[in-house]
Amino acid sequence: RIFLDKKSYALPDTLEAIQNAEIIVLGPGDLFSSIIPNLLVENIIDSIKNSNAKKVFVCIVMTKNGETNNYKASDFLNTLESYLGKNVLTHFIVNNSKCSESSLLKYIEENASQVEVDYSLDSRTDLKIILGDFINENEIIRHDSNKIAKAIIEL
Numbered sequence: 001r002i003f004l005d006k007k008s009y010a011l012p013d014t015l016e017a018i019q020n021a022e023i024i025v026l027g028p029g030d031l032f033s034s035i036i037p038n039l040l041v042e043n044i045i046d047s048i049k050n051s052n053a054k055k056v057f058v059c060i061v062m063t064k065n066g067e068t069n070n071y072k073a074s075d076f077l078n079t080l081e082s083y084l085g086k087n088v089l090t091h092f093i094v095n096n097s098k099c100s101e102s103s104l105l106k107y108i109e110e111n112a113s114q115v116e117v118d119y120s121l122d123s124r125t126d127l128k129i130i131l132g133d134f135i136n137e138n139e140i141i142r143h144d145s146n147k148i149a150k151a152i153i154e155l
């Protein structure tokens with residue numbers, strides 16, 4: 001779990017932007033150090049819940065040692081929903097293509113692994129699961145921003 005020591009308040013412009021958004025994208029990023037901290041700011045979750053926007057969670061490609069070891073795609077989703085609430089998200093984008101063994105070697109040394117798509121997601125009828133090849137393999141494994149943008153635009 002993660003929490004703030006002191007209350008933090010969202011700027012009115014931020015809340016207005018959330019209310020006026022057509023699409024709200026959460027992620028990709030480290031779950032506990034990048035995504036969830038933003039939800040802990042006062043009024044952010046309520047603003048997201050009350051927005052008419054499509055609400056999209058982009059699941060990260062690789063786990064992070066000490067943070068999300070052995071997490072599967074459903075673990076990322078369930079953890080985010082434990083903060084955000086159930087039935088808030090409308091879409092969940094998940095990479096289902098395999099990274100090359102050579103790219104994975106340095107992650108294995110860091111005790112990280114590729115996020116596995118577990119098909120318990122099939123039972124989720126409350127949101128649209130979007131599976132695809134969303135990775136860009138260079139020296140590090142990341143999302144391909146063009147592929148993610150295309151998937152979001154096509155929602």
